[in-house]
Amino acid sequence: MAEQKRQVWVVKALWLALGLFLIGYTAAAEEYDYYSWQSDNFHNGRFYAKQPQCVDIPAELRLCYTVGYKKMRLPNLLDHETMPEVMQQAGSWVPLLAKHCHADTQVFLCSLFAPVCLDRPIYPCRSLCEAVRDSCAPVMEIYGFPWPEMLQCDKFPIDNDLCIPMQFSGNIATQTPVSKACPPCDNELKSDTIMEHFCASDFALKMKIKEVKKEKGDRKLIAAQKKKKVLKMGILRKKDLKKLTLYIKNGANCPCPQLDSLGSNFLIMGRKVDQQLLLMSIHKWDKKSKELKFAIKYMKSHQCPTYHTVFQ
Incomplete structure (x- = not known):
């Protein structure tokens, strides 16, 4: 006692x-x-x-x-x-x-x-x-x-x-407010944040988005046919790049400011889950951003840690 x-x-x-x-x-x-x-x-x-x-x-x-x-x-x-x-x-x-x-x-x-x-x-x-x-x-x-x-x-x-x-x-x-931005869209354009998502993602691309649709509560991103720059190929195959479609799970109604205008290039990072390509992070490709430039340069030599990913 x-x-x-x-x-x-x-x-x-x-x-x-x-x-x-x-x-x-x-x-x-x-x-x-x-x-x-x-x-x-x-x-x-x-x-x-x-x-x-x-x-x-x-x-x-x-x-x-x-x-x-x-x-x-x-x-x-x-x-x-x-x-x-x-x-x-x-x-x-x-x-x-x-x-x-x-x-x-x-x-x-x-x-x-x-x-x-x-x-x-x-x-x-x-x-x-x-x-x-x-x-x-x-x-x-x-x-x-x-x-x-x-x-x-x-x-x-x-x-x-x-x-x-x-x-x-x-x-x-x-509690997470209902109006809060979709999680893949709610990331600072900081090199540390970019690299964390880069290491956790199956693939990373510089690309343009042709169209955004809503489908069964998800948001569907259809890539433009223009040439995409591969920063990390991962599990993607060449044929995947030709007709690339990504999803924001349960993201039909949450805000995603990056998708308000589709004219620019985007940094896209994602994972493949149950045959779907899920968006993990999206940033507008800001040529003037020192943080983005540093991250892109760092990707070429950085060795990501090997661990069993539970969340990124």
Whole structure:
């Protein structure tokens, strides 16, 4: 009982000190380079040769570098044992943060990918998982990604003092507005954003669009017959380029400012899902944009990380 009360006090103290999420715990966590969790070598049916460590969150771990604390537990709560493995798997989730589908998305994901250093792992509450899932799964489905098995919410504890709760409970602003731009159209013309989508896409093209139609709740983009510049061929075949049609899933009615005028060239990136080519990102080809020029040049030499993509 005394041990349980101590754990409750620790977690409650964290929320009071952090403001958003465990920020105040940083100073205490930084005092240790290594934690001796003797009971945690065996976790989720896997035996780890190394005991969990408390390590710095590297800047390259973009998903969680700004989460609000500086050190994380490794192995993490998704059974990733090395930092390269964590970065590869977490990298595929970075663009989801930019979609603002829920204000707690980073808190939820980082509680698993980069859990804060405590004397035992603290999992996200089931209600936190459900809130993020309910808001973000529809956005993921637009790109042809289902909510992954590893994040099934029934795996996480029912709300109590020893799990991570929602930070923005009941905040209407956490929900995606109906009038919000279609996700593939809602991307900044920044080199980092372009490269994230480039690596996650099956193909990338410079091309013109002849016509846009609505079809069964989707938006259908028909490519012009003019020559297309291939930046990434991927799974496309030459015959695919001759009659190229792309879809924005569930995008019949959401705004897409880029498609208001079809006179210019576009940077198109997409994936093939169930024999359909889904649009992942669209930008007008702005010749004056330094960000675009840098990204296009970088594509020629950049080696994309190899990971199992769950969302981009």
